[in-house]
Amino acid sequence: MSAFISLNDLHKVYRVGGGIIRPGQPLHAVRGVSLDVQRGATYGLVGESGSGKSTVAKMVMGAERPSAGTVHIEGRHMDGRKQSLAWLRTCLQPVLQDPYGSLNPTLRVRELIDEPLRIHRKDLTARQLILQVNNLMDKVGLPASLALRHPAELSGGQKQRVAIARALALAPQCLVLDEPVSALDVSVQAQVLNLLHDMQAASGLTYLLISHDLAVVAHMSDHVGVMYLGALQEQGPVDAVLESPRHPYTRALIAAAEPIRGSLTEALQGEVPSPLRPPSGCAFHPRCPAATQRCREQAPLLRPVAPAHFAACHHA
Amino acid sequence: MNNPFNGRRWRLSDPVLEVKNLSVEIATPSGLIRPVDDVSFTVEAGRTLALVGESGSGKSLSCLSLLRVLPQGARVVGGQVSFEGQNLLELPEAAMHRLRGRRIGTVLQDPHTSLDPLFSVGQQISEIIQYQQAPARGVARERSVEAMRRVHIPAPAERYHSYPHQFSGGMRQRAAIAMAVACNPSLLIADEPTTALDVTLRMQVLRLLAELQAEHRMAMLFVTHDLHIVRYFCDDVAVMYAGRIVEQGPVEQVFDAPAHPYTASLLQAIPKLSRRRTRLLAIDGQPPAFSALPSGCRFAPRCPLAEPRCHAQYPEWQPRAATLNGSASGAACWRSEELLDGRVNIQ
Amino acid sequence: MRIDRYLAPAFLAVVVLGALFAPWLPLFDRDAIDLASALQPPSGLHWFGTDNLGRDTFTRVIYGSRTSLSIVVAAVVAGGGLGCLLGLLAGYRGGWFDAIIMRAADLQYSLPPVILALVATVALGTGMVNLVMAISLATWPRFARIVRAEALHLRQRDFVLLAELGGASVARVLWHHLLPNMLTTVMVLVTLDIGLIVTLEATLSFLGLGVQPPDPSWGTMIADGRGYLSQAWWLTAMPGAVLVLTILAVNATGKLLRTRNEQPVQRPEVALV
Numbered sequence: 001m002s003a004f005i006s007l008n009d010l011h012k013v014y015r016v017g018g019g020i021i022r023p024g025q026p027l028h029a030v031r032g033v034s035l036d037v038q039r040g041a042t043y044g045l046v047g048e049s050g051s052g053k054s055t056v057a058k059m060v061m062g063a064e065r066p067s068a069g070t071v072h073i074e075g076r077h078m079d080g081r082k083q084s085l086a087w088l089r090t091c092l093q094p095v096l097q098d099p100y101g102s103l104n105p106t107l108r109v110r111e112l113i114d115e116p117l118r119i120h121r122k123d124l125t126a127r128q129l130i131l132q133v134n135n136l137m138d139k140v141g142l143p144a145s146l147a148l149r150h151p152a153e154l155s156g157g158q159k160q161r162v163a164i165a166r167a168l169a170l171a172p173q174c175l176v177l178d179e180p181v182s183a184l185d186v187s188v189q190a191q192v193l194n195l196l197h198d199m200q201a202a203s204g205l206t207y208l209l210i211s212h213d214l215a216v217v218a219h220m221s222d223h224v225g226v227m228y229l230g231a232l233q234e235q236g237p238v239d240a241v242l243e244s245p246r247h248p249y250t251r252a253l254i255a256a257a258e259p260i261r262g263s264l265t266e267a268l269q270g271e272v273p274s275p276l277r278p279p280s281g282c283a284f285h286p287r288c289p290a291a292t293q294r295c296r297e298q299a300p301l302l303r304p305v306a307p308a309h310f311a312a313c314h315h316a
Numbered sequence: 317m318n319n320p321f322n323g324r325r326w327r328l329s330d331p332v333l334e335v336k337n338l339s340v341e342i343a344t345p346s347g348l349i350r351p352v353d354d355v356s357f358t359v360e361a362g363r364t365l366a367l368v369g370e371s372g373s374g375k376s377l378s379c380l381s382l383l384r385v386l387p388q389g390a391r392v393v394g395g396q397v398s399f400e401g402q403n404l405l406e407l408p409e410a411a412m413h414r415l416r417g418r419r420i421g422t423v424l425q426d427p428h429t430s431l432d433p434l435f436s437v438g439q440q441i442s443e444i445i446q447y448q449q450a451p452a453r454g455v456a457r458e459r460s461v462e463a464m465r466r467v468h469i470p471a472p473a474e475r476y477h478s479y480p481h482q483f484s485g486g487m488r489q490r491a492a493i494a495m496a497v498a499c500n501p502s503l504l505i506a507d508e509p510t511t512a513l514d515v516t517l518r519m520q521v522l523r524l525l526a527e528l529q530a531e532h533r534m535a536m537l538f539v540t541h542d543l544h545i546v547r548y549f550c551d552d553v554a555v556m557y558a559g560r561i562v563e564q565g566p567v568e569q570v571f572d573a574p575a576h577p578y579t580a581s582l583l584q585a586i587p588k589l590s591r592r593r594t595r596l597l598a599i600d601g602q603p604p605a606f607s608a609l610p611s612g613c614r615f616a617p618r619c620p621l622a623e624p625r626c627h628a629q630y631p632e633w634q635p636r637a638a639t640l641n642g643s644a645s646g647a648a649c650w651r652s653e654e655l656l657d658g659r660v661n662i663q
Numbered sequence: 664m665r666i667d668r669y670l671a672p673a674f675l676a677v678v679v680l681g682a683l684f685a686p687w688l689p690l691f692d693r694d695a696i697d698l699a700s701a702l703q704p705p706s707g708l709h710w711f712g713t714d715n716l717g718r719d720t721f722t723r724v725i726y727g728s729r730t731s732l733s734i735v736v737a738a739v740v741a742g743g744g745l746g747c748l749l750g751l752l753a754g755y756r757g758g759w760f761d762a763i764i765m766r767a768a769d770l771q772y773s774l775p776p777v778i779l780a781l782v783a784t785v786a787l788g789t790g791m792v793n794l795v796m797a798i799s800l801a802t803w804p805r806f807a808r809i810v811r812a813e814a815l816h817l818r819q820r821d822f823v824l825l826a827e828l829g830g831a832s833v834a835r836v837l838w839h840h841l842l843p844n845m846l847t848t849v850m851v852l853v854t855l856d857i858g859l860i861v862t863l864e865a866t867l868s869f870l871g872l873g874v875q876p877p878d879p880s881w882g883t884m885i886a887d888g889r890g891y892l893s894q895a896w897w898l899t900a901m902p903g904a905v906l907v908l909t910i911l912a913v914n915a916t917g918k919l920l921r922t923r924n925e926q927p928v929q930r931p932e933v934a935l936v
Contacts, residue, residue: 048514048515048516048517049485049514061828062828063824063828085830086830089828089829089830094825094828096821096824096825097821098821101820101821101822102821102822102825103822104822104826104839104840104843104844105844106843106844106846107839107843115826115829115831115839116829116830119829119830119831119832119835120830155602156371157602166825185370185371185541186370186541186543186582186585186586187370187581187582187585187598187599187602188370188602189585189587190585190586190587190596190597190598190599191598191599191600193587193596193598194595194596194598197595198595212514212515213515213587214515214589215544215586215587215588215589216587218587218588218589218592219587219588219591219592219593219596220587220593221592222593238592238593239592242589252516253515253516254589255519256515256516256518256519257515257544257589258544258588258589259519259544259545259548260548261547261548261567261568268516268519268520269520271484271485271486271487271514271517272514272516287516
């Protein structure tokens with residue numbers, strides 16, 4: 001069974017600080033990421049700032065072109081041409097982090113949700129549009145009375161529901177969710193996560209979930225990928241990765257996610273280095289408690305440490 | 317390596333900050349509202365009190381009102397704030413000015429905006445030292461370098477002249493902490509100090525705060541919405557909802573056996589690493605607007621345990637068995653006892 | 664309701680209504696020459712006095728506002744519209760568009776608007792249409808520059824990205840997503856520019872390049888009154904005062920509209936706690 005989303009050796013290089021004469025410095029935001037997302041499942045990509053996880057999401061959504069590597073959706077190669085992008089929209093939709101920024105403040109809820117329909121389904125009459133919008137609002141738990149409000153009049157959770165309703169307008173099979181709950185309060189977060197869970201159970205949606213919050217990723221995902229400085233450090237089924245993490249960075253993330261009272265919880269030293277000046281060898285070695293000479297010289301490859309469980313560490 | 321968390325078990329400490337019945341009113345187009353209503357809590361030397369709540373609960377505004385740096389249109393309309401024996405609400409502004417930064421330090425959320433981009437980091441720390449302690453010029457510089465060393469900024473003497481934009485996010489937050497503790501305050505107010513930081517960095521900063529606290533028996537008021545951090549780092553917790561404190565007590569007691577349905581719901585609503593692929597227990601709806609507060613308990617409209625009397629009358633404070641440090645432990649809920657006994661459950 | 668707040672729009676309304684309904688108002692004949700009543704100071708009969716040909720100044724000021732205001736509106740629509748369109752394209756598409764449009768704007772910006780309008784009028788000839796074109800030429804760069812800056816800023820917002828990803832055409836993005844979000848800025852520009860445009864028109868007419876006699880406009884009236892300043896100050900002062908007050912009223916009204924239209928500041932209980 002081929003995967004719904006298939007990423008192969010994806011790279012993305014940005015040029016930073018360049019001008020007309022001199023090209024800027026290269027920023028290797030994503031370095032050789034390969035992963036598969038199975039249909040109907042959730043793949044969680046977790047990492048801190050500079051990990052490249054959002055860039056991966058952007059490449060999957062079609063917002064950025066890969067510098068190298070391929071993106072296949074349902075077996076189709078996404079070559080960045082207009083036809084591929086047009087097709088992509090019908091089967092994959094994004095939900096972004098900032099509910100404040102992803103909604104045009106001058107439009108009303110109804111207009112926000114029906115925009116994809118207005119663009120792609122010109123065959124629908126005005127009445128049908130309204131019916132569709134009501135349908136979608138119902139699906140995401142938004143009361144119909146909010147249809148004529150502006151985003152400024154909605155709460156954070158309601159805004160995010162509008163964003164999800166809009167994403168569902170063209171009945172996609174997959175949602176790419178970039179930090180969908182990070183800006184929300186705890187209780188609202190739970191509501192939105194439940195909504196996503198229910199939607200997936202009802203329609204078999206596939207999710208690519210990006211988050212810096214390991215607990216959210218662990219809660220929602222079937223498979224997990226841990227990214228650091230542009231590269232995947234560990235990936236595998238969620239139970240395997242969380243219960244027997246093989247990469248020191250994964251262990252640090254787990255310890256930091258639910259720290260035990262009174263313990264030092266292996267506080268990692270240092271900070272994430274700038275992607276403009278990545279360390280030699282293994283990107284994690286300056287902070288790794290178990291780093292050796294080999295780690296400084298040679299970057300480890302992602303290799304299997306258990307069935308379907310991969311880690312990029314010389315000492316995994 | 318020394319574990320700074322080991323020394324934090326002082327009992328029967330002297331309270332550094334005692335807040336009693338604090339209320340703040342704001343004039344809005346829809347009338348007067350009270351985002352902070354009858355709030356009381358105590359922070360003792362060497363201990364950390366977490367002020368927990370979601371957005372709109374009143375936790376940040378409570379801290380601002382302690383420092384008397386209220387936004388336009390807001391004023392304190394009741395209560396007493398006793399700090400080291402003085403009532404802060406009655407102090408003249410000049411005296412308050414001397415307290416801020418010297419006896420009470422503040423660390424805010426955003427490491428990017430806490431520091432002035434136009435001055436070097438060392439200079440900014442010196443400025444505070446100079447302003448508060450008025451030492452000789454060279455001495456201020458020395459103390460500033462020392463302050464940076466205390467927060468583990470590497471090579472502080474060289475980095476004295478660095479500007480904030482040359483520091484990484486974590487370093488900036490450390491610099492902000494250095495500024496806050498430069499004069500060895502007896503109280504540190506930290507408003508979401510780690511929220512904007514990466515999670516591995518968060519641990520480092522918390523450890524730093526614990527070290528600093530242990531060194532000087534500093535009392536800390538820690539505002540946050542992150543319950544994991546509270547459980548890890550804080551000693552006592554006060555849970556706020558719609559402007560009022562709904563539950564208070566030592567962290568372990570409150571988290572292991574919450575006495576208020578809101579606390580219990582919050583604890584159930586956070587995703588945990590161990591519980592996967594299930595639905596979370598989510599509370600429907602959202603907190604009430606301050607201009608349209610329900611009569612009776614403010615959480616009652618959303619509470620799974622609500623009864624008619626909950627809607628009719630605001631619950632009395634139900635104290636819990638007194639704990640060793642004597643802090644006001646309890647919850648504002650008619651059914652608190654039933655919840656604790658296990659006779660009812662929020663599920 | 665504070666009365667003084669609404670003075671400005673009220674004044675503006677009076678001026679505009681006066682201009683619109685001039686032919687039906689009980690005024691003197693605009694062009695009637697009555698040498699017997701020449702150069703009379705303001706009185707109960709002639710509110711603004713009379714000029715050297717006995718014509719009622721008040722009537723001429725009202726008719727003058729018809730001319731001046733219609734030119735202004737036309738120039739704002741033409742210049743503002745052109746500027747907005749070019750600014751949007753420049754900011755949103757970037758690249759070639761941006762470079763060419765901005766260099767053109769820079770070129771024009773380097774010349775003072777009055778000189779530019781002057782040159783244009785001389786080249787195009789006099790007359791209302793040419794006057795409007797000349798003024799538009801002078802004002803479009805101001806719009807373009809600022810609209811471009813707003814577009815650059817807005818196009819990075821998530822909702823624009825999502826619209827593009829959703830397949831929205833450029834026209835749709837510009838019309839539905841960018842323009843509505845810069846409406847306040849554009850409104851401010853318009854109110855600021857009206858002052859400039861009115862002055863430009865008055866200046867050009869003053870120099871004899873704009874409106875031709877006997878059509879009155881504020882500028883021509885101010886010019887004509889120069890020769891009589893010592894004897895009949897009202898000939899220049901009255902149209903001058905109306906001009907100044909109108910510009911002030913426009914600015915004040917613009918400010919009022921702006922503050923009323925701004926998104927309500929996040930309610931304090933949400934922002935701070």
